[in-house]
Amino acid sequence: MLDAMLSKGKEDENGILFVCFPITAIAAVLSRSPMTVKRSLNELETAGLIMRVRQGIGEPNRIYVLIPGKEDAALA
Template structure:
């Protein structure tokens, strides 16, 4: 790749926008990159008119797509998405069985370290309904006693009982 100096008439394309206020936050660097990718998609959604009935912009970006785009693992990206939700920077809303709308919140820094969409106001997004889909079991899974490990059987003498070698016997 060839590099050159940035000029006054250059337009920057294909970059990840990260708000400066988040650089001082306790978010991990991977989480900042994930947020930047989501925000970049949010800008694109804004241009394309992807908003809900309340006017909130949303994106559709799956964890495998994010992982591939950032060169990270799916579990790392999922942990970063969870971290962004905990920080109040995104909200995920399921739309059916497979699609999830991710609503991006613009940071308005507060003293608590949390971020909100409109200077501390509560979100005006509709609350999701708890639905059970056909084939989904809503009861908790049964808790069973785990099988004993090989380590436990060896240590309690199940495997190596004392054997006395008699004269004339061989192993």
């Protein structure tokens, strides 16, 4: 996802890169079921590695790839 964000990412209104990657597309690329993809995305979000922002009905979420420890560096 980080590669996709860097190569095909879009900027939000704050200039932060994100990627819109529908769950069905992720499932097809990884040859996994949509439920497995949802579970994996939930785990990544719980671990603080990604942040998903809902866009609306029928539109894919914005997925922001977070860099571990980046928040701590900003506070120092």
